[in-house]
Amino acid sequence: MNLKKLETGNASFDHISHGGLPLGRTTLVAGSSGSAKTLFGAQFLAMGIELFDQAGVFVTFEEQIDDIRKNLKSFNWDIDTWEKEGKWIFVDAAPKEENVVAVGDFDLSAFRVRLERAVQRCKAQRVVIDSIGSIFTQFHEETHTIRRELIQVALTLSRLGATSIITAERLEEYGKITRFGVEEFLTDNVVILRNVLHNEKRRRTIEILKFRGSNHEKGENPFTINPEKAIVIIPLSAMNLKHISSNERITSGIPALDDMINGGFYKGSINLVSGAIGAGKTLLIANFVNGAWEKKERCLLLAFEESNEQLNRNAAGWGIDFNQLEEEGLLKVICVYPEISSLEDHFINIQEVVKDFKPDRIAIDSLSALSRASSDKGFREFIIAFTSYLKHHEITGLFTSNTPLLAGGTSDTEGNISPITDSIILLRYVEMNGEMQRSIAVLKMRGSRHDSSIRKFSITDEGAKIGKHFAGISGILTGNPMLIKLE
Amino acid sequence: MHVFQLFINGHSPNSIEAVDTLLKICEEKLNGNYKLEIIDIQKDPDKAEEAGIIAIPTLIRMMPTPVNRIIGALNVRSRVLAGLGISSMHV
Missing domain, CATH: 3.40.50.300 (P-loop containing nucleotide triphosphate hydrolases)
Incomplete structure (x- = not known):
């Protein structure tokens, strides 16, 4: 009854x-x-x-x-x-x-x-x-x-x-x-x-x-x-896993990265970039935003660490013009301090913006900053509710998360989010021959083949450059890279 | 001069007891020098609304001030007298 x-x-x-x-x-x-x-x-x-x-x-x-x-x-x-x-x-x-x-x-x-x-x-x-x-x-x-x-x-x-x-x-x-x-x-x-x-x-x-x-x-x-x-x-218990999974791919904004993940992110997928400070996370975000050009998609950028001016300047330094995207109506940037409201309020505000702007892509820089606004449990719930919301609306998400150690390591934020992401991209420093080098690797890519090598990653005036893989070196992910002799 | 309002509900036992007790006290202690209005909430619910009455019976002593309220069947005479500020020695 x-x-x-x-x-x-x-x-x-x-x-x-x-x-x-x-x-x-x-x-x-x-x-x-x-x-x-x-x-x-x-x-x-x-x-x-x-x-x-x-x-x-x-x-x-x-x-x-x-x-x-x-x-x-x-x-x-x-x-x-x-x-x-x-x-x-x-x-x-x-x-x-x-x-x-x-x-x-x-x-x-x-x-x-x-x-x-x-x-x-x-x-x-x-x-x-x-x-x-x-x-x-x-x-x-x-x-x-x-x-x-x-x-x-x-x-x-x-x-x-x-x-x-x-x-x-x-x-x-x-x-x-x-x-x-x-x-x-x-x-x-x-x-x-x-x-x-x-x-x-x-x-x-x-x-x-x-x-x-x-x-x-x-x-x-x-x-x-x-x-x-x-x-x-925020109805956590009432969410289900009946999302539409698309086979459509959309560009990460970096052709070489698209190659590593076999053609781009899946539409409606949730993707995480993990890395220490200065490892190039915001650069990947900027490229992802810029990738909206390709199919004239709309992109929403939520920045919790930097101001609008800082973002524009940084992007311009990599040859990416946020202002033009905004003028074309393809980009909306929202910069807020995570502490100004609770996660639940952030969630509701984001929902409002999504309803008005109807983005195809959402970039968040960074989730770690956002996690400061809540308890662990609250953050986990937010992530579940938010990713479910994005998938429901077939919005592709790229989030960044900070690792506390310069080389190697993971963060709590990642522990919370990694199980529900569709792909994880690691940006790691590699200390070699008295030099800090950057690396990029795809840790997982749900439902797709991906490049399993750890590649050289460099930040230049023209933007991101992905190079050859680090041959003959092991221990990059643990933060203790060692040269191994190739037989 | 004492001025009272007593809110009752028809012929409920508590209401009858309260009316009896109060009338007796007035007669014996106040020497005719009082005003008593008995309000039946069934007949005059607006007055109960106005005074914000929730319990029955409720006795309001309007005068002398400060205004105070006694709820219940008023079956303990000494406590009613104390509540109304009428000395039991009062003649």
Whole structure:
């Protein structure tokens, strides 16, 4: 059996929940303080009004209504107007300034009557109660009564038939579902929001714990709070490996490198250039960008290390004219510091640009710089989501990654990304006869033959030059090259 | 002068008990010098909305200030008196 769902209007949530929230039922949204519970609820109502013309009731047990209005203003939701039009009704159950004492038994019938009236008045199809834990704090000596009364509230909600969200606090990110054990009577549908601090980086995730009698994605999915779209989830678990693999090849911009990889990168493939500082990574990127000329493709360059001017100057030094590409509309360069926002936000910004610019190629210089903006786990998830996104749109990617050692070695960034790349190109220094020489080698090329030799690589005024292979030398990749006698 | 509002829900047992207790206290302690408005949320839900009432019964002491609230059936007389600021010695 599969119960019916109500499309929330938050596309990313509807995606991971396989269609939205259980229709006509109550979903418990639990999270620690600052985990965006209120926003999740408000977005549910706002989307309902904006996209489906479904009215909503917002009950606050915690924050004052004026504060909520103020906090939500930044998302361009016109709550004031919606209130005037009767599409959004606040029910104020927040604590009052006055001193309150309890003497004897009571019930919450006044609240139930008000809730029901509000729902009927605007014919609400969506209800949010935020947050139920604070009613326990308001009546902290009567938790038994509150528990009994909340069961009544839950029954009222189910009788009214609106699709509702009840938010509740949690004290620990991984522990009991809610602080006051509300999950004991709101058991059917549970969503958990997390806001975990790990290695000085915040990481927000959403997990659908259960939707009774219905399918949904399992596990945690990272999300971010976007200034325009509010909560945007990056659906990791909902991604599949059903990509189209193309046999079409596109040029790397360097004919000799195309030869090494048997005719160019596959269209829609993800390719990695690994190398130490100054080994020629940015040069390969510049050539890849320039390769867009051949078939008049569009290329998006995301630079996380250098400014636009620096990039243009460097490219010009290798005989590549970025300005002309930009004028032709074949190139868009975006230079940002990785630290200005979280990886999730970068991801969403990149998606926006891709939607507008529709590039055929994406170059990132460098992934290592970008990895600074997140925890290891977050970075791994970003890479998976991002590469899957690119493959889905058949965009060919070339990324660079820095190795910490001058000769030999790999980096953590590579450890994260190498399994999902289609090809890896190594740029390594070779110390020979008191001289630093550069080398290039293709480590892997999925679905294709490739040159297995380690070749000389030099950076000249005309750009990259790929020479003969280092015959009679071994140990380049480990950083200890040795001459071996050829028999 | 004491001014009270008492919010009740029809004839629920808690409501009846609260009304009885409060009337008795007013009669015995306040010597006619009080105003009491009893509001049934079934008949007058707008007033409950306005005052942000969630629990029934809720007694609001409007005067003397500061305004305060007592919720519940008011079945412990000494605590109600304390809550309302009426001394049990008051004549």
